[in-house]
Amino acid sequence: MTEEHDPARTARVLWRDGPKPATRTRLSADTIVASAIAVADAEGLAGVSMQRIAEVLGYTAMGLYRHVANKATLVAAMTDTAYGAAPAPRRADGWRAEIESWATELWRVYQAHPWLVEVPTRSAPIGPNELAWFEALARPLAELDAAGLDVIGVATFLSSAVRDLARIALELDADQTAHAEVLAEHLDGKRFPTLSRLFGHAGPADDTADLGPALQHGLHLLLDGIELRLPTGKEPENHD
CATH class of the missing domain: 1.10.10.60 (Homeodomain-like)
Structure with missing residues (x-):
């Protein structure tokens, strides 16, 4: 119950x-x-x-x-x-660096307290630290007025992506050798041409349990997309 x-x-x-x-x-x-x-x-x-x-x-x-x-x-x-104290503002480094730093710090929190990814989400944040973390992410996003962002939606997506990748990284077996051997035997290039090519290039036995690079790559692509919506050559205004 x-x-x-x-x-x-x-x-x-x-x-x-x-x-x-x-x-x-x-x-x-x-x-x-x-x-x-x-x-x-x-x-x-x-x-x-x-x-x-x-x-x-x-x-x-x-x-x-x-x-x-x-x-x-x-x-x-x-x-x-x-969760502890949220990252301090880094306005001098620009909005992208501030968001990237936020994601990196949150990833470290999950590495320090792996059980956090097991906690069920029952409501929006109501505690002081969780609210401060969400504030720290929403602040630079909200300043991108020209991008017409759904700030809550983008912030929720980003925080969820960091959490879920941390969960997957913790659940994956550290030694992927056996999995690589199975894939090498059954990954038919005719049936799975794309996966066969990608795994053949990267090697499924590579450090797949460390999804930090995947997080950074996805984050950069998302921020690139946001940046494309900004007027050329303009930085968001500081509303302090």
């Missing part, structure tokens, strides 16, 4: 602005979330439960519920905390 997702109650934990439970212990939402992140980093999201975190902290699960309503709220708080 899926736990109820209450955005208002979850937001109170994410922003730490709810009433503080009267307690004589050092247990708090911050200590619970930090311990849960440590468990997830070591064991994956499947290793996180209210009972497991209670054991790590030396309390009962009931003690945790006084600070965090349920696991769904805990995972939401873990997610927002794990």
